[in-house]
Amino acid sequence: MGRIDVFVAPRPNRALINMMTIVNRIVMLRGVPGFRDLLPFNRLAGLRGVANVRHIDFPAADQQKLQACCGEGQATFITPNHPEFFTDWMIDKEIVSRVSPLAASWATHGVVNGLGRLMQKFWLANNLIAQIPGNNEAAKAHSVDWALKGHGVLLHPEGGVGWHGDHVGPLLPGAVEMGLEALQRGRETNADFKAWVAPVVWKLAFTGNVERALARECAYVEKSLKIEGAAHGSLPERVYRIYSDLLSRDEQAFGLTAVQGASYAVRQQRALAELGQRLADGVAAEPGLDLAELLRRSRRWLREGEADTEEQKRVRKLAETIQRIQRVGSWAFADRTITQEEIAEHLKRIRNDYCKGTLRDTINRFIPQPVGPRCAHIRVPQPLGLHDYDGSVDEALVVLRTRMQAAVTRILTDLEAGGGFISYPNPFYHR
Incomplete structure (x- = not known):
């Protein structure tokens, strides 16, 4: 034991x-x-x-x-x-x-x-x-x-x-x-x-109605992640802005060309396609695999540990970034309206994936508190x-x-x- x-x-x-x-x-x-x-x-x-x-x-x-x-x-x-x-x-x-x-x-x-x-x-x-x-x-x-x-x-x-x-x-x-x-x-x-x-x-x-409590949690996330121009717009627009800024950071980190004026859905798909191709090259996977299978191959590749340390770090970072970006799935883009429950889920997902380094954030990942x-x-x-x-x-x-x-x-x-x-x-x- x-x-x-x-x-x-x-x-x-x-x-x-x-x-x-x-x-x-x-x-x-x-x-x-x-x-x-x-x-x-x-x-x-x-x-x-x-x-x-x-x-x-x-x-x-x-x-x-x-x-x-x-x-x-x-x-x-x-x-x-x-x-x-x-x-x-x-x-x-x-x-x-x-x-x-x-x-x-x-x-x-x-x-x-x-x-x-x-x-x-x-x-x-x-x-x-x-x-x-x-x-x-x-x-x-x-x-x-x-x-x-x-x-x-x-x-x-x-x-x-x-x-x-x-x-x-x-x-x-x-x-x-x-x-x-x-x-x-x-x-x-x-x-x-x-x-x-x-x-x-x-x-x-x-x-x-929990809008005020959701706004407080949103403000905490904006401050924690240093989102510029925070607290402007409606609550859903603020959540959208957080995700948009986080995607911009990933685009910059990997040298991706951002499409000016494009929706989050379009930018997300372009980023996933490019990063997926880089991951496939890194683990020598055959072309045409979907991301789910590609991520499975990368986990197996990492477990086998046959490449040098730097290459393993590069593949691990690619895989983790792809997993994080694709967690905003097609369901997020499907409806014209968004509920308070869905906004709460977005905020908890962001806090789990991006807000790290403090005791408060660590506790939140294990015991997330509803608003x-x-x-x-x-x-x-x-x-x-x-x-x-x-x-x-x-x-x-x-x-x-x-x-x-x-x-x-x-x-x-x-x-x-x-x-x-x-x-x-x-x-x-x-x-």
Whole structure:
């Protein structure tokens, strides 16, 4: 135990898990009634609720749908979307506490193994599975074994946090692959054994107008990053200006020719195309690869470590810059309007990617604080029964992503119809 890159099997402690479920609901999510809205107590995260999720909208029908997939005689891999860091595990824990209390959950090895031996024992007792980059075979084997016992296994198929709650990103194949392995092993002793990939989506919505608080956070980001001409224009325009200036810095750092008067979307694509070509040359990749595959090749190239130190630094910097620039995805340019929730996501993404060097910024990356109270709207799309499925893994990912995005869109439509969003003209909009 203790090494960050070594997998250690979880040792779930039911009493601790039950206790942490209560702590999670009060301290991490909802806060303490009577204190969470009362100055000065509402400035203390533990009394206000660290994630400030006051309400859980999880309809009984959706909960029952997910619960029906869990239990003896079936293996279940629960796959939530991944719109926000820290809050993700808090909401995920609330979900599994209602449907499969002893479910295991995947988490980054930096959390499970990287905070010392005492914290490692704590996380393993909470049934967290450490994801070891480049070496997940032990974690997958343990996940299949645990799922075969009738307990769920939760992992995020989008991978890392994207800070885009209205959009489901491309999915990774791990849950489907483990589900198929569990099905094969389960059928060896039980002809009626079932295996499920059960998607879950949740959308966080502010319970009131948080424009003033968003403006304060925006001002902090502008000051931290030394954005010239800060605090001018509307809130969305200020966020756009931050991203535009940050892209200009990347263009200058790599000697790219900026296109005067071009939109952010056009400049972003030109920058990604040029940097992608340089990265492909650096790792000797064949032409025509998309950026996702090119980044995978570069990570493998860096792990192999066959080039000299300076070349490795150059490739690593290229890859990190591409990843950072492309985190503003096509979803940001799609709609004419932008909500307060989306502005909050932009600011958290900027703070995570660019604001570094102070204790405040370090804490924010691990425990980002929302600017106001929120409601978590949780829905369960139709689970994918692998026992009744004969398509490929890639086709299964398309099915799952389609179902997840449709569920998110339904939440958005229902909230919009009820007047649940405060919106502004979207300066990122690009036809």
